[in-house]
């Protein structure tokens with residue numbers, strides 16, 4: 001039977017539900033497709049918590065009408081009240097699947113987004129995370145993995161991940177850059193730190209402050225930063241590369257920009273591991289990836305690098 005490629009954290013993943021410190025049930029737009037909209041609104045009068053799009057497509061038919069705090073109105077005491085009443089059929093596809101992603105890249109794969117705090121917790125190992133091949137039952141009949149995305153694959157991603165595992169530091173990124181035929185010549189120096197600070201100010205600072213996180217850059221003095229090398233950082237990068245299909249991500253034509261993006265994430269992680277620890281560190285990492293995965297970061301990073309460095 002065809003096996004499903006996954007990182008070892010997939011099987012163990014479990015949503016923390018009401019124990020989640022920063023639930024995914026709000027603070028971003030949750031799209032609803034037409035099929036979900038019709039299925040859920042027919043369940044009962046208490047199941048129309050949607051706003052229809054002005055220009056509807058089958059994929060983007062409506063979105064969840066968030067409350068005045070920016071959260072899903074069906075979230076009660078950290079739990080989904082309509083799932084409790086009607087079962088899993090009351091969930092939108094996005095709510096059902098997140099943070100899982102099922103796709104075919106030469107074969108079936110399942111990956112987890114680093115934007116969920118439970119996923120980040122699962123990456124905090126003191127050894128490199130391993131791949132495994134799961135039985136296809138993980139996909140079949142599992143309501144959390146019913147939607148499969150078919151995307152063009154590349155073989156290089158897994159060999160880049162192996163390179164990083166063999167060279168678990170900035171050296172690994174330099175070697176990946178060589179494999180990709182690039183010559184960026186990037187050093188983790190003060191200039192790059194100033195660049196990271198401007199990226200932080202552009203992409204994360206306002207959202208951080210408005211959603212209850214501290215402004216980490218306030219605390220950072222370049223001269224006090226010490227290089228941090230541990231498998232937590234490497235595993236976070238591996239999970240991100242696997243999930244985002246690095247180096248192609250969403251921007252096939254700009255591999256150099258994507259590589260600069262990965263260096264930037266490495267730099268941000270260096271800062272986070274210098275200034276935070278415990279739950280605060282985990283939550284901030286999930287926050288950073290939430291913003292990264294929902295912004296034009298990869299599309300803009302190359303130009304910003306050329307402008308600022």
Ligand code: SF4
Pocket residue numbers: 014015016017020021022023024025098099115116117118119
């Ligand atoms: S962020 Fe992760 S752990 Fe928290 S509610 Fe969402 S899926 Fe569950």
